[in-house]
Amino acid sequence: MADDSVERLQQQFEAEAPSARTPAEIKALRDKWLGRKNGALTELVKSIASKQPAERQSLGAASNALKKLAEQILDAQLANALAAAPPRDALDVTLPARRPALGRRHPLTQVRERVEDIFMAMGYQVISGPEIEDDWHNFEALNMPAEHPARDMQDTLYLSSPVPVPDGGRAATLLRTHTSGMQIRYMEQHEPPVRIIAPGRVYRRDQFDATHTPMFTQVEGLVVDEGISLGDLKGTLNAFAEEFFDARVATRFRPSFFPYTEPSAELDVECQGCSGRGCHLCKHTGWIEILGCGMVHPAVFDAVGYDSTRFTGFAFGMGIERLALRLYGVDDIRMFYENDLRFLEQVSL
Numbered sequence: 104m105a106d107d108s109v110e111r112l113q114q115q116f117e118a119e120a121p122s123a124r125t126p127a128e129i130k131a132l133r134d135k136w137l138g139r140k141n142g143a144l145t146e147l148v149k150s151i152a153s154k155q156p157a158e159r160q161s162l163g164a165a166s167n168a169l170k171k172l173a174e175q176i177l178d179a180q181l182a183n184a185l186a187a188a189p190p191r192d193a194l195d196v197t198l199p200a201r202r203p204a205l206g207r208r209h210p211l212t213q214v215r216e217r218v219e220d221i222f223m224a225m226g227y228q229v230i231s232g233p234e235i236e237d238d239w240h241n242f243e244a245l246n247m248p249a250e251h252p253a254r255d256m257q258d259t260l261y262l263s264s265p266v267p268v269p270d271g272g273r274a275a276t277l278l279r280t281h282t283s284g285m286q287i288r289y290m291e292q293h294e295p296p297v298r299i300i301a302p303g304r305v306y307r308r309d310q311f312d313a314t315h316t317p318m319f320t321q322v323e324g325l326v327v328d329e330g331i332s333l334g335d336l337k338g339t340l341n342a343f344a345e346e347f348f349d350a351r352v353a354t355r356f357r358p359s360f361f362p363y364t365e366p367s368a369e370l371d372v373e374c375q376g377c378s379g380r381g382c383h384l385c386k387h388t389g390w391i392e393i394l395g396c397g398m399v400h401p402a403v404f405d406a407v408g409y410d411s412t413r414f415t416g417f418a419f420g421m422g423i424e425r426l427a428l429r430l431y432g433v434d435d436i437r438m439f440y441e442n443d444l445r446f447l448e449q450v451s452l
């Protein structure tokens with residue numbers, strides 16, 4: 104008799120189960136049959152306790168088996184239902200797609216590549232060399248002998264133990280303070296004509312503040328041939344400034360001094376922040392200094408074995424961070440090194 108009732112319940116359950124198709128319907132069915140409070144099968148199992156001991160065993164086994172069967176059927180149906188149609192509220196196909204977060208090149212890299220592109224279009228070759236440098240390339244061959252006062256212009260980071268450089272065999276003793284040593288390295292290996300730029304990192308014993316970092320980036324330039332004049336220098340750098348700032352910017356060459364050039368100059372461009380009227384970016388002068396340059400000093404040609412009576416040339420060196428600060432109107436150089444994505448996403452060419 105007891106088994107009869109279990110059997111009836113099973114038939115009833117099996118008749119009802121297939122009609123529950125959606126997750127909600129399946130849940131309702133589960134509540135009805137297996138719900139902890141009033142589920143039909145829960146009640147059935149509970150009722151066993153009040154039965155005669157003789158009945159208990161067979162009824163208990165049968166009703167537990169039915170309960171388990173019901174659970175398996177409901178689980179399987181739910182899995183089917185979810186596979187066939189994911190719940191509506193979990194997937195709204197009308198939502199706009201999420202944009203993948205794309206990376207981009209660092210602003211300093213973008214500026215460096217822009218400089219490279221401009222000079223490559225003018226026929227320059229891009230070269231690079233070691234950041235660990237020796238005295239000869241960084242100072243001496245650039246007309247700055249051991250006691251030369253110009254060496255004070257740059258606070259140098261010397262390495263405590265000399266490191267051998269692969270190509271020259273010389274003991275390297277410092278972190279290069281400028282890329283000008285690349286002029287020497289290139290001329291030692293190549294005969295004129297020369298038309299190169301050399302981008303790279305340089306190091307100085309500077310404090311870390313809004314306008315100084317102990318490491319920054321320069322691009323060196325060098326042109327050597329017969330008959331190269333100051334006019335070539337001015338024409339080239341003016342063309343560069345126009346290309347770089349994408350406008351007819353006013354420029355001015357100010358006389359300056361570098362031991363490796365004679366004459367020497369610094370190139371200023373009209374401040375992009377205020378169009379020359381004066382603002383905090385240009386310290387209210389209306390001009391921004393972007394590079395040092397000059398005609399290669401004959402002593403430099405002598406150091407590399409070029410005939411200084413036959414060849415002339417010009418050289419220049421610019422700071423990439425400076426150009427980037429001007430281009431983006433940023434006034435703290437440290438922003439470029441802090442890797443704050445909010446900043447990096449904002450500044451882009």
Ligand code: DAH
Nearest residue numbers: 281364395396397418419420
């Ligand atoms: N080396 C200089 C500096 O670090 C920049 C420079 C000036 C490079 C004049 C040159 C040059 O090639 O001719 O500030």
